[in-house]
Amino acid sequence: MSLSYWEKSTLSEHDLIVVGGGIVGMSTALHYQIxxxxxxxxxxxxxxxxxxxxxxxxxxxxxxxISELSEDLESTSQDNLLALIESRYKGALQLRNLLGDSEIGYKPEGGFELDFTGHTHEQIDRFNELLKPLFNADVFSNVTPAIKDFGFRADKVKGLIKNTFEGSIDTGKMVRAFQRKCAESGVHFYNQTTVLGYEELASSAKLSVQVGIEKVTLAAQQIAFCTNAFSKSLLPDLDLKPGRGMVLVTKPVKGFSLQGTFHYHGGYHYFRGVGNRLLLGGGRQLDLPGETTTEQGINDTIFSQLQQDVHDFIAPGKDLEIDYAWSGVMAFGANKKPIIQRVSPRISVAARLGGMGIAIGTRVGAELAELLDDLQGI
Ligand SMILES: Cc1cc2nc3c(=O)[nH]c(=O)nc-3n(C[C@H](O)[C@H](O)[C@H](O)COP(=O)(O)OP(=O)(O)OC[C@H]3O[C@@H](n4cnc5c(N)ncnc54)[C@H](O)[C@@H]3O)c2cc1C
Incomplete structure (x- = not known):
């Protein structure tokens, strides 16, 4: 592309370029710009x-x-687990405080775990005790009698446990609120622009980007990669694996509504109401090799299982019909800690948020922005 003098100078040069416009990229850019x-x-x-x-x-x-946390306790200490929960809970509070509950459509309706064994409630006291120092209140309670109120199939779902401190957001509103706040603070957005590679020089770092069929080089004092599952194509040494996740949404049904967030099978499966539709997803564990990919796509095996769950025990007899499905790609590693690091003097990265980006993404971006302040060595 032939660039003008202005395009080549002022418009192509930045102090910080963040690659990736997800939660982490926006939080990094926003915190740095502020x-x-x-x-x-x-x-x-x-x-x-x-x-x-x-x-x-x-x-x-x-x-x-509870079942997810007790599985975690098989591979980590109680102190580590408590620290992980604290980072997730306080991270979600940070998101809410930054953008505002009404801006992100936050609903404090509680979360529920569906139990197929009838025994999970036996762990409630143990986890309430463990979490007391953090919440100063009981987090979990046995609400098994509510199974009928929710319309779940009672001979399959044998227990229901409520987590009072869980809530839901409207993801679209959250992304829009983040974008608005970034723009108001002065952050520039380049959409539909793909970073192909970078080069680190003594006085700056260069990014080669593609816009349509055109290739352009941009320059920055620092580059922050917030590309999560897609980071390995730019930073091949990073320790992470992609993990695709699928979500289905049913057609709207007059009068249908479901309040709260719901999990089952160790947190791998989840569902909630959106308007008068049911949204459900997860099930990656049903085909882990197939879902270890950065490609978007629908896995037929998982789709069928989720569809069956709707009719089998979530909304039996309600005739809910799947309207459409989509996928997204997460990043996982050997442990549940995100990567936040400077990889070379002008290049940093924050990635590997697992399935908890709403809870921890804002904080991860804020931490990366702080790291960017430390310019020793440049
Ligand atoms: C189906 C599904 C359900 C989930 N449900 C929940 C949930 O209920 N609660 C929760 O807390 N978390 C959930 N998560 C996880 C959460 O969404 C993620 O942890 C979080 O969004 C990660 O944010 P990020 O900014 O790190 O990554 P991303 O949102 O993936 O952002 C990375 C961005 O980088 C861009 N990018 C990549 N390569 C390039 C390149 N070369 N050039 C330019 N741009 C590039 C990508 O387009 C992408 O937008 C879910 C994830 C999925 C997939």
């Missing part, structure tokens, strides 16, 4: 919308169901 109002900060996003996980998720502001 702290450095005179700096030129830009976000580069390859999609029309952020096209990884941040606009594809289910909108649960959660920190783990």
């Amino acid at each position: 702290k450095h109002p005179k700096s030129s900060v830009a976000i580069i996003e390859r999609g029309l919308f952020p096209s990884g996980a941040s606009t594809k998720n289910a909108g649960f502001a959660c920190f783990g169901s």
Whole structure:
């Protein structure tokens, strides 16, 4: 592309370029821009919308169901688990405080775990005790009698446990509120622009980007990669694996409504109401090799199982029909801690948020923005 003098100079040069316009990229850019109002900060996003996980998720502001947390305790200490829960709970509070509950459609309706064994409630006291120092109240309660009120099939769903501190957000509103706040603070957005590679020089870092069929080089003092599952194509040494997740939504049904967020099978499956539709997803564990991919797509095996669950025990007899499905891609690693690090003097990264980006994404971005302040070595 032949660029003008202005395009080649002022318009192509930034103090910070953040690659990836998801929750983490927007939080990084926003926190850095607020702290450095005179700096030129830009976000580069390859999609029309952020096209990884941040606009594809289910909108649960959660920190783990009892069966998920007890599985975690098999591989980590109680102290580590408590620290993980604290980072998720306080991280969600940070998102809510930053953007405002009404702006993100936050609903504090509680989360529920469906139990097929009839024994999970036996762990309620143990986890309430463990979480007392953090919440100063009982987090979990046995609400098994409510199974009938929700219309679940009572001979399959044998127990129901409520988590009072869980809530849901409207993911679309959250992304829009983040974008608005970034723009108001002065962050520039380049959408439908794909980063192909970077080069680190003594005085700056260069990014080669593609817009349509055109290739352009941009320059920045620092580059922050917030590309989560897609990071390995740019930073091959990063320790992460992609994990695709699927979501289905039913056609609207007059009078249908479901309040709260719901999990089953160790947190791998989840559902909630959106308007007068049912939204459900997960089930990655049914085909882990097939879902270890950065490609978007619908896995037929998982689709069929989720569809069956709707009729089998979530809304039996309600004749809910699947309207459409979509996928999103997360990133996982050997442990549940995100990667937030400077990989070389001008290049940093924040990635690997697992299925908890709503809870921890804002904080991860804020931490990366702080790391960007430390320019020693440049
Ligand atoms: C189906 C599904 C359901 C989920 N449900 C929940 C939930 O209920 N609660 C919860 O807390 N979390 C949930 N998550 C996880 C959560 O959405 C993620 O942890 C979070 O969105 C990750 O944010 P991110 O900014 O790190 O990554 P992303 O949102 O993936 O952002 C990375 C961005 O980088 C862009 N990018 C990549 N490569 C390039 C390139 N070369 N050039 C330019 N741009 C590039 C991508 O397009 C993408 O927009 C879910 C995820 C999925 C997929």
